[in-house]
Amino acid sequence: YLFGRKKATEVAHLVWEQIIQKGDVVVDATCGNGNDTLAMLKMVTDDSNGYGGHVYAMDIQKDAIESTSSLLDQTLGSKEKERVKLFNICHSKMEEIVPEKSSVRMVAFNLGYLPGGNKSIITVSDTTLSALKASERVLVPGGLISLVVYIGHPGGREELEVVEAFGSGLPVSDWVCCKLQMLNRPLAPVLVFMFKREK
Ligand code: SAM
Numbered sequence: 001y002l003f004g005r006k007k008a009t010e011v012a013h014l015v016w017e018q019i020i021q022k023g024d025v026v027v028d029a030t031c032g033n034g035n036d037t038l039a040m041l042k043m044v045t046d047d048s049n050g051y052g053g054h055v056y057a058m059d060i061q062k063d064a065i066e067s068t069s070s071l072l073d074q075t076l077g078s079k080e081k082e083r084v085k086l087f088n089i090c091h092s093k094m095e096e097i098v099p100e101k102s103s104v105r106m107v108a109f110n111l112g113y114l115p116g117g118n119k120s121i122i123t124v125s126d127t128t129l130s131a132l133k134a135s136e137r138v139l140v141p142g143g144l145i146s147l148v149v150y151i152g153h154p155g156g157r158e159e160l161e162v163v164e165a166f167g168s169g170l171p172v173s174d175w176v177c178c179k180l181q182m183l184n185r186p187l188a189p190v191l192v193f194m195f196k197r198e199k
Contacts, residue, residue, distance in 0.1 A: 003180060008148050008189040009110060011180070013039050016106060017191060021145045022046040022107040024053040027098060029091035029131055029140070030123065031057035032114045034068030038075060041084055042107070057099050058087040061121050064114050092130035093110070095138060102139035107131075111159060112150040124155065125162040132166045145194040152187040160190055166195050 003011050013036075020026060020043040028037045037057040044053035061063055065088045072081050087097050089110070098104060109131070111123040135145045167177035169178045180191040 008191055012146055012191055015041060020042060020044060020105055025102040026055055026105055027094060027107040028055055029107055030059035031059045031068045032064050036108060036110055037068055037084060037102055038071060042108035043155040052083055055084045057084055058089050058091055060090050061114060062088050063117060090127055091128045092134060093120045094131060100137055104138045104143060105140060106144045106146060107135035108137060110148045116162060125159045127157055129162050130141050131168060139196050141196055142198045144198045147192040149188060149190045149192060163192055167192060170194060
């Protein structure tokens with residue numbers, strides 16, 4: 001019912017809220033227009049005292065970084081904006097920008113192309129897989145890898161298969177992996193969640 005009423009990204013946000021704590025470090029692996037980045041920043045921030053964590057947000061498109069930056073400028077004060085770090089890089093390189101000693105609580109992917117942007121710049125299976133492996137390495141126990149996977153465009157289903165194969169291969173002793181798919185809307189985005197167990 002919930003999934004039918006809300007957008008897939010909003011359902012993902014409901015799951016994130018269960019995992020993310022104030023002060024956490026989280027990664028937006030595909031920041032696009034910045035909507036997810038903003039949602040993550042709110043989740044790591046304690047409004048009562050301004051205490052908060054950091055969002056490391058990246059996108060392979062310069063236009064997307066600019067779009068995210070302008071959304072943050074419109075919505076946040078300069079102090080808050082400082083807690084978002086924006087990088088124009090491929091998400092397979094996330095380990096180069098996330099500080100080594102930080103414990104990352106979540107890495108989130110919203111795959112596909114930038115809405116309203118260049119549809120030929122799109123996430124692809126190879127680098128998505130490398131980025132998933134990097135996410136596995138940077139994530140703290142009790143953390144989450146979250147993916148919204150679009151299957152309506154060419155290559156989308158293949159990318160979903162790669163994501164599913166990665167999740168299926170994670171050891172059951174350390175991970176809980178699941179997906180949420182609309183049975184009566186076959187082209188709707190698929191949500192995949194990989195929860196890393198607490199030690
Ligand atoms: N989360 C975004 C938002 O809230 O607006 C939407 C993301 S959009 C569906 C997917 C984004 O992934 C695009 O902006 C695209 O440029 C980016 N992208 C594609 N390949 C990438 C890669 N290898 N590394 C990082 N970002 C990539």
